[in-house]
Amino acid sequence: MSRDWLLEPCFAIDEESRERARDHQAQLTKPPGSLGTLETLAIRLAGLQHAVLPSMQQVWITVFAGDHGVAAEGVSAFPQVVTGEMVRNFASGGAAISVLARTLGAMLEVVNLGTVNDPGELPHVRRVIIAPQTHNFCEQPAMSDAQLERALLAGAESVATAQAAGARLFIGGEMGIANTTSAAALACALLDESPAMLAGAGTGLDAAGVQHKAAVIERALTRYPVDGDALAWLARVGGFEIAALCGAYISAAQHGLPVLVDGYITTVAALAAVRINPRCREWMFFAHRSRERGHARLLAALEADPLLDLGLRLGEASGAAAAVPLMRLACELHSRMATFAQAGVSGA
Numbered sequence: 001m002s003r004d005w006l007l008e009p010c011f012a013i014d015e016e017s018r019e020r021a022r023d024h025q026a027q028l029t030k031p032p033g034s035l036g037t038l039e040t041l042a043i044r045l046a047g048l049q050h051a052v053l054p055s056m057q058q059v060w061i062t063v064f065a066g067d068h069g070v071a072a073e074g075v076s077a078f079p080q081v082v083t084g085e086m087v088r089n090f091a092s093g094g095a096a097i098s099v100l101a102r103t104l105g106a107m108l109e110v111v112n113l114g115t116v117n118d119p120g121e122l123p124h125v126r127r128v129i130i131a132p133q134t135h136n137f138c139e140q141p142a143m144s145d146a147q148l149e150r151a152l153l154a155g156a157e158s159v160a161t162a163q164a165a166g167a168r169l170f171i172g173g174e175m176g177i178a179n180t181t182s183a184a185a186l187a188c189a190l191l192d193e194s195p196a197m198l199a200g201a202g203t204g205l206d207a208a209g210v211q212h213k214a215a216v217i218e219r220a221l222t223r224y225p226v227d228g229d230a231l232a233w234l235a236r237v238g239g240f241e242i243a244a245l246c247g248a249y250i251s252a253a254q255h256g257l258p259v260l261v262d263g264y265i266t267t268v269a270a271l272a273a274v275r276i277n278p279r280c281r282e283w284m285f286f287a288h289r290s291r292e293r294g295h296a297r298l299l300a301a302l303e304a305d306p307l308l309d310l311g312l313r314l315g316e317a318s319g320a321a322a323a324v325p326l327m328r329l330a331c332e333l334h335s336r337m338a339t340f341a342q343a344g345v346s347g348a
């Protein structure tokens with residue numbers, strides 16, 4: 001299986017639509033710039049969607065789920081069986097993201113990439129079982145190159161389905177017990193940062209638990225050569241769902257579909273995607289600053305200014321879903337407000 005597709009160029013941004021959207025904003029009945037980020041969101045989206053009046057009606061959410069061998073190191077507050085149990089909960093409509101997606105009228109897909117207690121065939125769950133879990137990366141690389149390529153491609157497949165369904169925004173979420181350990185290890189490798197800076201409480205570790213988690217990451221990282229690109233590090237310490245998100249972000253940018261990045265783990269996947277194909281950064285919006293320690297450092301590395309800061313640390317695309325109404329409001333204001341001329345209001 002090839003990975004050459006990851007380096008294909010990203011879709012062109014329509015600068016003319018973006019500039020016409022900027023001019024349009026200047027004519028709306030408000031002091032210029034007074035709607036702040038609600039203005040710049042609409043202007044950026046115009047360039048990305050190739051439309052002076054962008055739309056945020058059709059939103060697609062994929063939650064990628066996978067289990068992690070490093071869970072055996074006692075790095076999560078919850079047992080590993082929760083990953084598979086939550087896949088079932090996503091499917092039956094009881095999870096936070098199920099409620100959020102229904103409320104937003106967003107399409108929700110779950111991709112099971114491998115869970116230790118496999119919930120089997122379920123409605124709205126696509127099965128791309130790579131293995132029951134990754135290897136414990138303290139002992140051996142988390143996955144083989146072939147497994148990495150399969151996971152990256154699973155992300156691209158979700159983007160293709162989203163686009164065929166008419167989505168104007170792609171949201172990726174994740175579910176995987178111990179995946180904050182995997183994400184932190186990957187971030188430490190990519191940013192040359194210490195585990196103490198980037199390892200946090202995850203699902204709810206206490207201070208001693210976080211210290212243990214940082215020590216596990218420290219020990220794991222010393223197993224591997226210091227060099228290596230983002231793909232090498234994804235295979236060494238990543239997760240199936242993190243790799244799938246990375247593939248989705250790159251594919252979305254290549255196919256002209258803007259993405260809204262969720263929380264800590266998804267931001268690490270976004271960082272890996274940008275390292276692999278830097279122009280995909282232009283297609284990313286960042287939803288929120290997670291409570292997880294290190295997220296601010298990751299956002300800074302991506303020069304990202306997230307829309308919300310609500311103290312969320314759930315994952316499963318919940319923070320991104322919470323930011324969708326703001327993106328919708330930005331589009332509605334942009335396309336429905338009266339201009340000074342239409343309303344007979346005097347300009348400055």
Ligand SMILES: O=C(O)c1ccc[n+]([C@@H]2O[C@H](COP(=O)([O-])O)[C@@H](O)[C@H]2O)c1
Binds near residue numbers: 179263
């Ligand atoms: O997205 C976040 O910012 C976030 C922060 C902390 C935890 N999580 C979620 O919690 C799970 C991983 O936590 P842990 O402690 O098992 O590594 C995983 O399913 C994530 O979706 C997510």
Ligand SMILES: Cc1cc2nc[nH]c2cc1C
Binds near residue numbers: 078086174315316
């Ligand atoms: C219950 C539960 C739900 C989640 N959703 C995303 N990560 C999660 C982790 C746990 C533990």
